[in-house]
Amino acid sequence: xPPKPGAARRRVVIVGAGFGGLAAARxxxxxxxxVTLVDRHNHHLFQPLLYQVGxxxxxxxxxxxxxxxxxxxxxNTTVLMAEVVEVDAESRQLALGDGERLDYDSLIxxxxxxTSYFGHDEWQDVTCGLKTLADASDLCKRFYGxxxxxxxxxxxxxRESWLTFVVVGGGPTGVEIAGELAITAHAMRRQxxxxxxxxxxxxxxxxxxxxxxxxxxxxxxKVADQLAELGVTVRERARATAIDAGGVTIEADGTSExxxxxxxxxxAGVHVVPLAETLARTTGxxxxxxxxxxxxxxxxxxxxxxxxxVGDAASxxxxxxxxxxxxxxxxxxxxxxxxxxxxxxxxxASAPFxxxxxxxxxxxxxxxxxxxxxxxxxxxxxxxxxxxxxHLYYLGGQTGRRVAVLIKWIGARFGERQSALIEGELASxxxxxx
Amino acid sequence: xPPKPGAARRRVVIVGAGFGGLAAARxxxxxxxxVTLVDRHNHHLFQPLLYQVGxxxxxxxxxxxxxxxxxxxxxNTTVLMAEVVEVDAESRQLALGDGERLDYDSLIxxxxxxTSYFGHDEWQDVTCGLKTLADASDLCKRFYGxxxxxxxxxxxxxRESWLTFVVVGGGPTGVEIAGELAITAHAMRRQxxxxxxxxxxxxxxxxxxxxxxxxxxxxxxKVADQLAELGVTVRERARATAIDAGGVTIEADGTSExxxxxxxxxxAGVHVVPLAETLARTTGxxxxxxxxxxxxxxxxxxxxxxxxxVGDAASxxxxxxxxxxxxxxxxxxxxxxxxxxxxxxxxxASAPFxxxxxxxxxxxxxxxxxxxxxxxxxxxxxxxxxxxxxHLYYLGGQTGRRVAVLIKWIGARFGERQSALIEGELASxxxxxx
Numbered sequence: 084x085p086p087k088p089g090a091a092r093r094r095v096v097i098v099g100a101g102f103g104g105l106a107a108a109r110x111x112x113x114x115x116x117x118v119t120l121v122d123r124h125n126h127h128l129f130q131p132l133l134y135q136v137g138x139x140x141x142x143x144x145x146x147x148x149x150x151x152x153x154x155x156x157x158x159n160t161t162v163l164m165a166e167v168v169e170v171d172a173e174s175r176q177l178a179l180g181d182g183e184r185l186d187y188d189s190l191i192x193x194x195x196x197x198t199s200y201f202g203h204d205e206w207q208d209v210t211c212g213l214k215t216l217a218d219a220s221d222l223c224k225r226f227y228g229x230x231x232x233x234x235x236x237x238x239x240x241x242r243e244s245w246l247t248f249v250v251v252g253g254g255p256t257g258v259e260i261a262g263e264l265a266i267t268a269h270a271m272r273r274q275x276x277x278x279x280x281x282x283x284x285x286x287x288x289x290x291x292x293x294x295x296x297x298x299x300x301x302x303x304x305k306v307a308d309q310l311a312e313l314g315v316t317v318r319e320r321a322r323a324t325a326i327d328a329g330g331v332t333i334e335a336d337g338t339s340e341x342x343x344x345x346x347x348x349x350x351a352g353v354h355v356v357p358l359a360e361t362l363a364r365t366t367g368x369x370x371x372x373x374x375x376x377x378x379x380x381x382x383x384x385x386x387x388x389x390x391x392x393v394g395d396a397a398s399x400x401x402x403x404x405x406x407x408x409x410x411x412x413x414x415x416x417x418x419x420x421x422x423x424x425x426x427x428x429x430x431x432a433s434a435p436f437x438x439x440x441x442x443x444x445x446x447x448x449x450x451x452x453x454x455x456x457x458x459x460x461x462x463x464x465x466x467x468x469x470x471x472x473x474h475l476y477y478l479g480g481q482t483g484r485r486v487a488v489l490i491k492w493i494g495a496r497f498g499e500r501q502s503a504l505i506e507g508e509l510a511s512x513x514x515x516x517x
Numbered sequence: 518x519p520p521k522p523g524a525a526r527r528r529v530v531i532v533g534a535g536f537g538g539l540a541a542a543r544x545x546x547x548x549x550x551x552v553t554l555v556d557r558h559n560h561h562l563f564q565p566l567l568y569q570v571g572x573x574x575x576x577x578x579x580x581x582x583x584x585x586x587x588x589x590x591x592x593n594t595t596v597l598m599a600e601v602v603e604v605d606a607e608s609r610q611l612a613l614g615d616g617e618r619l620d621y622d623s624l625i626x627x628x629x630x631x632t633s634y635f636g637h638d639e640w641q642d643v644t645c646g647l648k649t650l651a652d653a654s655d656l657c658k659r660f661y662g663x664x665x666x667x668x669x670x671x672x673x674x675x676r677e678s679w680l681t682f683v684v685v686g687g688g689p690t691g692v693e694i695a696g697e698l699a700i701t702a703h704a705m706r707r708q709x710x711x712x713x714x715x716x717x718x719x720x721x722x723x724x725x726x727x728x729x730x731x732x733x734x735x736x737x738x739k740v741a742d743q744l745a746e747l748g749v750t751v752r753e754r755a756r757a758t759a760i761d762a763g764g765v766t767i768e769a770d771g772t773s774e775x776x777x778x779x780x781x782x783x784x785a786g787v788h789v790v791p792l793a794e795t796l797a798r799t800t801g802x803x804x805x806x807x808x809x810x811x812x813x814x815x816x817x818x819x820x821x822x823x824x825x826x827v828g829d830a831a832s833x834x835x836x837x838x839x840x841x842x843x844x845x846x847x848x849x850x851x852x853x854x855x856x857x858x859x860x861x862x863x864x865x866a867s868a869p870f871x872x873x874x875x876x877x878x879x880x881x882x883x884x885x886x887x888x889x890x891x892x893x894x895x896x897x898x899x900x901x902x903x904x905x906x907x908h909l910y911y912l913g914g915q916t917g918r919r920v921a922v923l924i925k926w927i928g929a930r931f932g933e934r935q936s937a938l939i940e941g942e943l944a945s946x947x948x949x950x951x
Contacts, residue, residue, distance in 0.1 A: 125661065125665060142576045142577065142578040142579075143576065144576040145576075151705070151708035151709070152708060154708075155707040155708045156707075160710075161710045161711070162708075162710075163668070163669060164665040164668075164669075165669065181669070183669070227559065231559060231598040234597070234598075235597060235598075235599065235615070235617070271585070273589040273590075274585035274586060274588075274589045274596075275585070276594075276595045276596075277595070
């Protein structure tokens with residue numbers, strides 16, 4: 084049902100206000116279409132800095148920007164805070180959580196991914212994820228709460244287990260949070276009287292042969308060295324086989340081992356959100372192992388030129404034939420590609436999408452990072468400075484906010500570290516059944 | 518049991534890390550005593566700015582400072598995050614929530630006050646308080662969530678009730694939050710497509726004859742005028758007689774009236790925390806209407822020269838015979854008075870406490886405030902500027918943090934207002950049974 088000539092303006096619905104969805108909404112600002120952006124939250128989350136919230140160096144509002152203010156000048160755009168529960172591809176309608184239905188002529192699905200426990204959903208209750216603001220706040224409470232518990236523990240074994248932190252997953256997120264927690268623990272060493280926080284053990288488990296495997300072997304080695312300097316224990320080829328409230332059982336080099344810990348951070352994998360699974364079922368689109376939809380080269384769903392998928396829910400290959408990584412820059416470029424098609428009067432893009440690789444960065448800790456940019460590899464301070472500038476550039480919000488975050492961030496990096504706030508008797512720790 | 522000569526150092530236990538407790542701990546930093554500071558939270562809350570968190574202009578970490586970093590150089594001080602459940606005045610011991618017992622030679626009770634519903638505890642579930650960080654976060658979510666609900670409401674009556682906000686209590690807190698919410702609603706007017714946020718009704722109920730009755734009649738009138746300019750509807754001599762999830766019933770000038778609203782903010786009264794009640798029972802101390810302990814002129818509990826009470830749990834009269842107000846400056850001066858006695862080798866102070874009145878301030882909104890300083894009355898911009906400087910001066914934390922808060926604050930005041938973050942499907946609204 085293409086829009087009839089002379090009919091009402093085309094209706095574009097965007098699901099998700101992450102990097103992809105927000106870029107699409109912004110790109111359609113002055114286009115001759117009516118845009119509706121739907122998200123479960125009222126804010127855009129700046130995922131790359133989320134681990135800083137987990138470590139208490141930034142507060143939630145520093146790494147999330149409310150959606151409405153950033154789109155207030157887009158008079159063609161309505162923002163709805165709602166959950167999309169179903170896509171009816173035949174009648175071109177979305178069903179929202181409260182029963183409201185939204186008609187669309189073009190649909191941009193930018194719904195992202197969520198933490199995956201590889202079939203061990205019971206681990207969700209005994210670990211901290213790092214995908215949502217609630218995850219990060221929870222980790223923050225539990226991390227600082229662990230030192231409070233250790234300070235009050237009467238038993239040495241119990242104290243040790245509160246002072247042991249296990250990070251599962253050696254990708255960029257796992258590396259970043261492990262480094263940040265080690266720095267934070269060290270920075271707090273004068274704040275306690277009965278424990279030495281700098282003796283806290285941060286253990287990073289990676290099931291593969293090397294950390295941050297998207298980078299070269301040389302950079303992986305650099306990352307491992309930088310983590311070791313910060314006091315992080317890196318265990319490669321170590322797989323978690325059991326996790327409970329008292330510890331982790333790992334299998335490494337054929338032998339099984341138990342680590343007593345009260346805090347396990349899960350940074351091992353992601354899977355698409357249920358909506359993407361629903362969309363795949365409805366349209367018959369094929370999916371990859373992470374549930375991501377196999378798309379036409381123009382990012383539309385096979386058989387549905389009016390439905391485009393961008394970001395973490397899209398399975399798209401780069402020029403080297405390898406799947407594109409789940410990076411903000413991929414989602415944004417894909418959104419711009421789809422927007423271009425819609426602005427030209429089509430239901431979606433029709434030209435094939437080509438990714439321009441801007442490179443990748445991972446930070447390890449204060450002044451430590453690695454980066455790869457079109458064949459050029461960086462590490463140490465130059466990589467860290469690049470990281471800082473790139474992230475401030477992409478951080479949403481007006482200038483005043485960026486400056487405030489920068490000051491706080493630099494303050495945190497140079498020793499003026501705050502502990503984070505804990506409300507009420509370590510409630511989140513208790514909630515997890517520990 | 519006074520400490521024996523040559524025995525271990527005297528043990529001073531401070532309960533509560535509010536303005537009084539923290540001032541006491543800091544004052545004892547290099548004294549020849551062992552100090553233990555016990556608080557349920559790991560942070561000091563800067564109460565005077567809490568309403569800004571409620572309105573989303575500041576984040577939680579902007580108006581709360583972790584306790585440990587600020588005392589890390591006090592090597593004689595141990596901080597424990599725990600709840601004090603009992604004072605055993607005979608054996609000079611405190612019982613903590615997990616069964617641990619703390620011996621003391623001197624006890625400083627600085628446990629503060631909590632919201633009082635004047636016997637209507639069921640109102641707690643259908644209103645937002647403004648005493649704790651959790652209160653403020655909850656108000657923030659519900660305030661911004663109300664506009665999200667209004668934007669999606671299909672029914673005009675329902676929409677109106679989401680756009681109506683009732684503040685109960687015309688003291689400084691009620692005045693401050695009413696003004697701030699009115700400014701915020703107005704600032705969001707371009708962010709929604711289906712509703713006009715500047716038409717939101719903010720209604721301030723005061724049971725007495727005039728707002729902020731601690732100030733002069735002239736200043737009360739100024740406050741009412743300033744609120745009216747911001748669009749707040751002030752209802753004096755109006756008492757809430759029933760509150761439920763759908764609205765408030767008020768009695769004004771002998772007639773009963775119903776206001777449909779989904780958001781009621783309770784700023785009407787405080788009562789001491791249960792620990793202060795326990796202490797009064799154990800020691801036989803008399804209490805006033807708010808549960809505050811009647812003390813000796815030196816701030817000790819009658820019959821217990823080793824137990825001092827400071828701040829909101831202490832009932833003390835000023836030189837004019839009227840009870841001292843629940844202000845930070847009162848608690849701090851009282852703490853310094855007790856510390857002086859302890860530093861001189863006594864179990865508490867023995868000289869009578871005298872309050873030096875530094876004046877009082879209340880802010881109404883952007884550039885609007887009133888203040889009274891030893892007979893000098895201020896209003897408008899001069900009062901507001903004074904308010905700004907005084908609060909930044911007292912705001913805890915290092916310089917970088919203050920500058921960051923200042924930038925954010927000024928940004929918020931001059932129109933760069935962010936909406937606040939809402940996590941997950943307006944959960945707090947649902948939790949309240951609406």
